[in-house]
Amino acid sequence: MIHKIVRRAKVDDSHLPDLFSPILKQIYASRGVSADDCELNLGKLLRPNTMLGLGSAAALIADAIAAEKSILIMGDFDADGATSTSVCMLALKMMGATKIDYLIPNRFDYGYGLSPEIVAVAAQKNAEMIITVDNGISSIDGVKAAKALGMTVVITDHHLPGHTLPEADAIVNPNQVGCPFASKAIAGVGVAFYLMSALRAELRSRNWYQQQGINEPNLGHLLDIVALGTVADVVALDTNNRILVEAGLQRVKAGRCRVGITALLEVAKRTPSRIVASDFGFAVGPRLNAAGRLDEMALGVETLLCEDILLARRMASELDSLNAERRDLETEMQQEALKSLEAVELDENELPWGIALFQADWHQGVIGILASRIKDKYHRPVIAFADAGSGVLKGSARSIKGLHMRDLLELINSRHPGMIVKFGGHAMAAGLSIKAGQFAVFAQAYDDAIREVLAPELLTGELVSDGELTPEQLTLDLATELRSAGPWGQSFTEPLFDGHFRIIQQRIVGEKHLKLVLETECGRVMLDAIAFNVDLKTWPDATIQHAEVVYKLDVNEFRGNHTLQLMIEQIAPM
Structure with missing residues (x-):
């Protein structure tokens, strides 16, 4: 087009x-x-005390560290989730926490977020506190399950909340109602970084570092990871996010970044001293994401946590191979999807306003990228579905300017109760699950709703x-x-x-x-x-x-x- x-x-x-x-x-x-925005120095970052729930969350985590409770970081299976998990693991270790671990749900076995099923796995790990990163704001049942088992639950997320919030012990999400934090576009890794900053201050106020005989950590050492996650999650680069990203890029250019990031840049054939933000978005991020799309995101987290450059290179090479496999799958699926649209490609008037695609053998891990590619080709909002088993289709949605995807799904859900099993996300990207037998009905409802709320001139790409x-x-x-x-x-x-x-x-x-x-x-x-x-x-x-x-x-x-x-x-x- x-x-x-x-x-x-x-x-x-x-x-x-x-x-x-x-x-x-x-x-x-x-x-x-x-x-004032021209100087992107860290002193101009928004203050942590403006983020609702940050103080209470930090106090709960400080209590858990002091009591030597087992803390489990529960991350999402994308690059934002992997970087968020890594920031918390590294920061907690630097602050003297001794009983910390992480868990990334396998998307094929457990799906997204803090589900009751993944809480059961957390219980097997003897978790006493769960800290979610880049997920949790929609995990009503999962939080109930964790609380029933006596766990303390701290939710950190940046996704748009629904009408009902989970009954967690603390919630940190700049997009929750009543939060005055000005950067609503902050990524999950940014929220995690702010939480760790607040925790550092909380432990300082308790004389923790002096008591433990350790130095107060410099969390600036983690900004390369924060920058990677922020760019890879494609959040809006407002001034606050640009400050975080610029600080991380400067660490990489100066040769002071994590060896895992260095190794990922090497396999992507990027020169660290000349890196720009798009290198994180188009070279490093996809390789990190490939682990969560096709295998276990733990490989991505371990690459970021790694301290040995030789080991990091081996893991980065494995991620590179997974990314090549992902590209092959994506290309095959894209060709199949475009073939199904060939009949209407010649007549723009017949092209649906909202394109919904499904093929039984499509891979769950690649449907988001597929939706993005088809959206770019036709400049239409796209949802691509894959069979998730158990009578459910999993969909990944990508929108265009002028259409808020999560709000659209909420509209469809209100008109067709029970058709959508669950949904969540942002204005430009969202995820959902529908009942397997409902695809045709959903596709029509999706197109109808878009025709109702979207101005036709917005279907012309600019x-x-x-x-x-x-x-x-x-x-x-x-x-x-x-x-x-x-x-x-x-x-x-x-x-x-x-x-x-x-x-x-x-x-x-x-x-x-x-x-x-x-x-x-x-x-x-x-x-x-x-x-x-x-x-x-x-x-x-x-x-x-x-x-x-x-x-x-x-x-x-x-x-x-x-x-x-x-x-x-x-x-x-x-």
Whole structure:
């Protein structure tokens, strides 16, 4: 699908310092950056005392540590859950906790969250306190089961809560009603980091470190893990999240990160000293996620906890192999899904507003990525389902701008009681389970609800451009400045530009990547460019000599030389 190009309106940028180039000033101003936001130092982080429930949770955990109770960290099976678990395990160890362990439910055996079944496993581990990370806000029955067994339960989460909260001993979730914490976009790992910061302060007030003869830990050592989880979970990079991510990236660039992250960067062929946020999102995060998608996320956690670089490399290599297997599965499933839509692809009017897909042999661990790929291709909200056994289909949903997916599922649930077994999530992504025999009914209800709440113009995909660059502005210096002006990410998008170019050379590299040499229309500047995963039915084509291109500026490094390269987001023949 060729997306419509929409250029950002010019805005006042006079409040920003002149040390930035005029282009960067305009880019920052258009994203709402204030002069104060330009300095991403840790001293500007939001204060922990504004997060509801943080103090009481810290006190409960401090009591458990002092009483030498068995503490179990209960994480989710994605990268946010793995990093959250790792942050808590490492921080608790640094603070002198002696009886700590973690448990990540296998998605195929136990499903998502603190279920009664996984509580039974926790009981077998003799857990006296459970701390959930990146999950738990919807675990009503699981918390009841844990409380019935005499366990103390602390919930830490960032997902949107339902109408009823679990009866936990403490709940820390910036999205719960009444929480004044300003960063509602914080990831689960960010919540876990804040909790550990509050716990450190609580133990300090009790003279714990002096009594135990240990040094008060520097939790800044964990910020590389926090940055990884924040970027990998694709939460909005508001100012607070950007501070956390930037601090973590600086640790990696300085060679002071966890050996597990170093090993994952190595297998992904990324240079730590030149890392940017997107490397966490597109290279490290998927390899970490592969463990939870296809196997046990414990492998991902152990990689992050590892202290031995040789062992970390072996585990990272195993994660890399799992990720390759995941990619193969995803490609096969995507081809099957696209084939099922071929009949309506030629007529956009027949394409459902909401695409629901199911095939009995699809893998549960890959349906989220599949939904994302189909959503990107058709610019429609997508839910992909896999058979979870026991008469249940498990679905993973991805939305588009203007449609709040969790709210939509709640609307469908209210109209069709009992069809959806459970659901939860965010505006842009959600998970659900439905009864196996209800797929056709659900697919129709899903499409009907979307047609009711979504404005039709939102079904047209858009690429928001920061404008056209002149030949004089297409420089390595500007690319370098923009690269260091991040971290860029969700809701703080990396600058995109558009323009018309003459195609001088075009060829396929790899299997389906288009390598080009472009020339500005005035003929003054020649540029290397690359477009990934192009439609081979269209490219290469020697008869196409002019194109409208939407691109990012990139710094290409080869054998120590740095050159300007355009990373093409969309190319359309003219």
